[in-house]
Amino acid sequence: MVKEIEKAGIPVVQMCNLIPVATTVGANKIVPTISIPYPLGDPDTPKEQQWKLRYHRVGVALDALTVDVDEQTVFKVKI
Numbered sequence: 001m002v003k004e005i006e007k008a009g010i011p012v013v014q015m016c017n018l019i020p021v022a023t024t025v026g027a028n029k030i031v032p033t034i035s036i037p038y039p040l041g042d043p044d045t046p047k048e049q050q051w052k053l054r055y056h057r058v059g060v061a062l063d064a065l066t067v068d069v070d071e072q073t074v075f076k077v078k079i
Contacts, residue, residue, distance in 0.1 A: 013064045013075075015039065015057065023072055030074045031061045041078045 001052055002012045003026050014027040017039060022030045033039035041050040056078055066077050 011065045013061045015061055020073055023074075026072075028069055028072055029064045029067070030072070030076055031057060031064060032074065033057060 001003075004012050005012045006028065011029075012027075013029040013031055014022050015031045015033050016022050016027075016031045017035055019032060020031060034042055034053065034057075040054045043050075043055070045053075060075050060077050067073075
C-alpha cells in the first residue's frame with residue numbers, strides 16, 4: 001500500500017515494529033514503534049513517559065516526510 005501511495009506523489013512514512021516486514025514489502029521511510037498492541041506507547045509506564053515516547057516517534061515520522069531518500073531508510077529513534 002505504501003508503494004502505491006508514493007507512486008501517486010504523496011510522501012509516506014511507515015511506522016511499525018516489524019522492520020524486516022516493512023523492508024520486505026518495500027517501504028522507503030520506516031520509523032520503528034514500540035510493540036504490536038501499543039505501537040506508540042507502553043501502558044505499563046507513567047503517562048508522562050508515554051507522552052514523551054509518542055511525541056518523539058511522531059516527530060521523527062513528521063521529519064522523515066520532509067527527507068528525500070534514494071533507498072530504504074530506517075530512521076533512528078530514542079529507546
